[in-house]
Amino acid sequence: MSSDFYITSIVPYSPIIIKICRAYTNSQEDYEDYYQEVCLQIWKSRDNFKGNSQWSTWIYRISLNVCLTLLKKNKKIKDIPTENLSAEKAEENHFFTDEALNLLYEAIKKLTEVDRAVILLYLEEKSYKEIAEITGTSPNNIGVRITRIKSRLKKLLDGKIN
């Protein structure tokens, strides 16, 4: 991968990749692996980008696809539910400076894989149409789905954040 491509086409969008990778990993090591794999796949599929959507949408799509694929692969190796994380693992999840954000991430990780994708895209202010396009779901029920996810998150965060 040329450093030019990395600097111009990936680095400006790295916050997107970081936010997504963090939602699908439980350790720093996994997070770095996922991040690298996403970058690699963006580079490998760069010729498939036809400009029909924004480059950022393309990055969201690849990041989610890679994370879901790796998650499936890793699940085959070790099926550890997020709820049963050890104290040490949970400690690793406190990655961001903002404690409320760490708690929100903890709650997001308790959602199903697709719901995680939907809420991340919603929080990134993507339109319902874009969310449906990226996640490959029907745009009709995105609104209902988001409301349901938000209420589940609210329940999970209940009393933890002021």
Add this chain to the structure above:
Amino acid sequence: MEKSIEQIWNNGFLRDDKLLAPKINNLYNKKSQLLIEKLKYTYTVDNKSILPLAVLFFAISVFFEHYLLGIYLIILMLTLFFMNRKKLSDLEKISILGSNYEYLLEYRKMLESMNSFYTKLLALGVPIAGMIGYYLYFRNTPMFEDFLLLDLWFKLSIILGVAILLSSIGVGAYKITSYIIYGKFLKKINEIIADMQELRKE
């Protein structure tokens, strides 16, 4: 007042330096290691499967009172088992301390050389081992006595024909099983090397 999740999200990321891109180093590092580990594991399991087969062949030979043939088969298969183990230990010697690219190239080279070694071994070894096996099985039988009475050239033609047939079967079976068991690994190694070469070009 409780914050909404949108507020938590936006405020949380407002001044977070954790959103800086992590350094990308040694792409394919874990991927290469996992692939090689899987390959080594498959190779070990594949090799260990020789042991029950050796015992089975020995038991069948003993059951049919072909004791010498049984001993011969078990020695032959144990030799193959230890030879494979030696080859596996050679693979273990390849160091990953250098770059992943060099590591995979070295691995591919070693696998290709092993493939060439086993092809030659089976092309030559299967007919020789097969002939000895046939001799041990058919000796002292009327069929073998009849064979000895045949014209010398005819005998040699039969031996040569059977040897060629055994050689072809040995090599063919090896190529097919290798493709089924190890084909996917080699394909993956080739793909990763091709990607790495492209990455190095840019």
